[in-house]
Amino acid sequence: MLVVLGILIFFVGLLLSIAWHELGHLMWAKLFGVKVTQYMVGFGRTIWSRKKGETEYGLKLIPLGGYIRMIGMFPPKKDEEYGRTASSSPWRTMIEDARQAVAEEVRPEDAHRQFYQRKPWKRVIVMFGGPFMNLILAVVIFSGILMGYGTPEPTTTVGKVSECVLPATAQNTGQCPAGAPPTPAAAAGFQAGDRIVEFNGRPYASWDQLQLAIRQSSGTVPVVVERGGQRLTLHPSLVQNEMPNLKDTDQMVRVGFLGLAPTSALVKQDIPGVVNTMGEMIGMTVQKVIELPQRVPDLVSAIFGGERQDDSPVGVVGASRLGGEVLSYDQFSVGARIVMMFNLLAGVNLSLFVLNMLPILPLDGGHIAGALWESVRRKFARLFRRPDPGPFDTARLMPLAYGVSLVFIAYSLLVLVADIVNPVTIF
Structure with missing residues (x-):
């Protein structure tokens, strides 16, 4: 029963972490006047939702992430403005389909509330708001443990x-x-x-x-x-x-x-000790994220009976199972077990922060990189007295975003199978 309870508690903690992440995007988007039509935890089929104002809030069936839907993520097509004929290549078709889907969400009365119209620094804040919320949660949990409980x-x-x-x-x-x-x-x-x-x-x-x-x-x-x-x-x-x-x-x-x-x-740690420990944790997390591609052979080997490494990547299932293992480990006091569960949850949030800051679409870091590049282009244009190049067209990167998404889905499925057939254990 303690194993099941630990799994459920940690699973709820993961969902709350995802919701907390998306709240960071939602809060800044609304503050800067961007229309947000959806705030969802999970993917796939909607199992519950409620509309408040102009935004639909809900839960979806597959709890592997979340999203907010902002109108006008892509700028209008320049080919249409200048009367040029668009290419019929598969990549161009993919780009235009994505642009068309985004354009259909924009009503005439909301034409001034599109995401791409906001200044680059505002778009950076909106996209950074999600990962930053995970970082805040990780820092608060780790600091509370290090300063209040000790290490x-x-x-x-x-x-x-x-x-x-x-x-x-x-x-x-x-x-x-x-x-x-x-x-x-x-x-x-x-x-x-x-x-x-x-x-x-x-x-x-x-x-x-x-x-x-x-x-x-x-x-x-x-x-x-x-x-x-x-x-x-x-x-x-x-x-x-x-x-x-x-x-x-x-x-x-x-x-x-x-x-x-x-x-x-x-x-118990003092503030300088906490700062030093957090710096080490962030550095170690960055290193582990960079090493993710190298973990594929180990994951495949683990699925077919090989040894699962202690620091092997885990998904929602594996992390929740670790929560159950920690809560049921009777060699530690109840307080120590609770602290370990919070440590795990803080580690997950730190990983979400680092992973989402990778400068590739569809991750938040990819949108941040696009906004920063747009800012640099416009400053150079003003410096050399050239025409304003306009907003950076992230729609042109959609083929890359789709490819990255497929890689992430495949990797997630690989981790999921490994978590089921050969899970990581702590004790």
Whole structure:
């Protein structure tokens, strides 16, 4: 029941995120006088709608996105204005069909309320308004968690002492093989719960600094620990061992080895810490979006029984399933599970922001790029005293937009199948 409840809750959260995104477009479009005829969450057949004023608000059957319909997305055809004969090529037909469909929505009394007529900076704001709403939601959720709840960080308190020295590449069976030497920490008498106060004569307040000092050391070093309210000095003899590089975990290096793992504690972040963390999250999300094409072979392999990577792309189904998995994981407290669900939802909104900012149609970033290009063209025309080139004709890019849409649909279906037959799991 908790799995089903988690799936439903997270699914509703995704729908609200989509509605929140479209609200950003709707709000600015209406503010700038653009007529909006529809505000829809989902695609396909309408399952509920209500008209308020000039806008129809509703839900559609396929919950894979949403849209608002603004009149006049494309400018009039210049060929008609100058009496030139249009080409009959398939691409031209596609362009003109799209332009005709848009033109049919414009009534004479609304001729002054078309989207393309607005200044480029206003069109940029309208199209940026949707992704920006996702960014706001992600920042608010992440900031609330980081500042109010905290994030797990390793401490200088020992959580576990390894029994024997094994390279990181060795298979972990939970038991030490015959002949494996004890770790320096085990031989020196370290215990879980010891708080490391000094290492080799220097105090360390963070695990990251202490870990780096351990890796750079060798031989016998004095370590002061606090145990049961008293301070003890232990003398482990560090050995060299093969461990993952801290900057590139795929690369193995030989470093000083002590043989213990830290505990973790929730640490609340201040504003600079939140800003730094958000910057890292945005950068990581951008990298993951750029890597989406490279994930196709892994997704195909996962569908046919291969291993599904932990950082594999997920869709609405996969993300909702993760929500169910988190809510039903009884090894964590209820509060921790709720925080994890909000973390997932914030991550989805951050991904929506980055993905929609790609400068290709039909994404919001494509319309933003068109408006910016129009602004640049007009400024150059004024600078060189040339005729105004007029609005940028995004209708000419419709063949590209259709192609991109087909790629996105195919990719979404691929992710959907992978989410069903070989889903990503957290625990």
